[in-house]
Amino acid sequence: MSRRLGRSFFRGPTLEVARRLLGTRLVHRVDGRRLEGRIVEVEAYLARDDPASHSRMGPTARNASMFLAPGHAYVYRIYGLHRCFNVVTAAQGVGEAVLVRALEPLRGLEEMAGRRGREDPRHLCSGPGRLVQALGLGDEHDGLDLTGGDLVLLPPEPGWILPPVRSGPRIGIRVGTELPLRLWLAGSPWTSRP
DNA sequence: GGAATGATGTACT
DNA sequence: GTACATCATTCCG
Numbered sequence: 245m246s247r248r249l250g251r252s253f254f255r256g257p258t259l260e261v262a263r264r265l266l267g268t269r270l271v272h273r274v275d276g277r278r279l280e281g282r283i284v285e286v287e288a289y290l291a292r293d294d295p296a297s298h299s300r301m302g303p304t305a306r307n308a309s310m311f312l313a314p315g316h317a318y319v320y321r322i323y324g325l326h327r328c329f330n331v332v333t334a335a336q337g338v339g340e341a342v343l344v345r346a347l348e349p350l351r352g353l354e355e356m357a358g359r360r361g362r363e364d365p366r367h368l369c370s371g372p373g374r375l376v377q378a379l380g381l382g383d384e385h386d387g388l389d390l391t392g393g394d395l396v397l398l399p400p401e402p403g404w405i406l407p408p409v410r411s412g413p414r415i416g417i418r419v420g421t422e423l424p425l426r427l428w429l430a431g432s433p434w435t436s437r438p
Numbered sequence: 439g440g441a442a443t444g445a446t447g448t449a450c451t
Numbered sequence: 452g453t454a455c456a457t458c459a460t461t462c463c464g
Contacts, residue, residue, distance in 0.1 A: 289445070322445065323443095323458085325457055328446085345445085367447095373446050374446090416445050416446065417445060418444090
């Protein structure tokens with residue numbers, strides 16, 4: 245089977261890594277099950293000249309994981325209820341990451357529906373808070389190394405064809421919207437927005 | 439110490 | 452399309 249993605253995959257300019265992440269598969273092994281989805285929508289958050297980034301003020305207690313080595317997870321709580329999952333990029337100490345905004349569910353759909361408390365496959369992983377809930381992620385995954393363990397990333401299946409990649413303004417922020425740092429797979433029915 | 443706010447999702451009109 | 456739940460973090464005084 246495909247080997248998990250290693251450290252070097254995550255190192256480099258964050259927008260490039262964000263682009264590389266599209267099409268890869270996020271796999272969480274939990275309770276003897278395998279929950280898996282393909283990344284179809286992401287957003288890049290930078291360290292410099294990015295007023296929307298959590299790292300803009302430097303390291304704090306909340307954003308500490310953003311400054312770990314590339315390939316680590318950054319999970320934080322938003323609006324008091326939901327959680328968002330990020331992949332650390334760039335280099336250790338820089339403070340850049342990619343927010344995973346939507347997945348195409350591939351394996352463990354019933355388990356995901358159970359965790360979500362909803363059936364509709366289209367709403368299983370189409371949003372940062374939704375996919376975190378569907379895959380059973382939480383605060384305990386903040387700071388985890390994604391290059392090994394129960395939560396990893398796999399390359400696309402051999403033979404899978406990457407659709408054209410589109411870009412546009414990031415969602416849900418009030419500053420930094422002029423930058424086209426949101427990337428998604430053209431035509432995917434699994435994104436958080438059409 | 440206190441107040442404002444947010445990389446969202448859901449329900450309802 | 453609009454309203455609102457809910458709370459840690461952040462920023463201001």
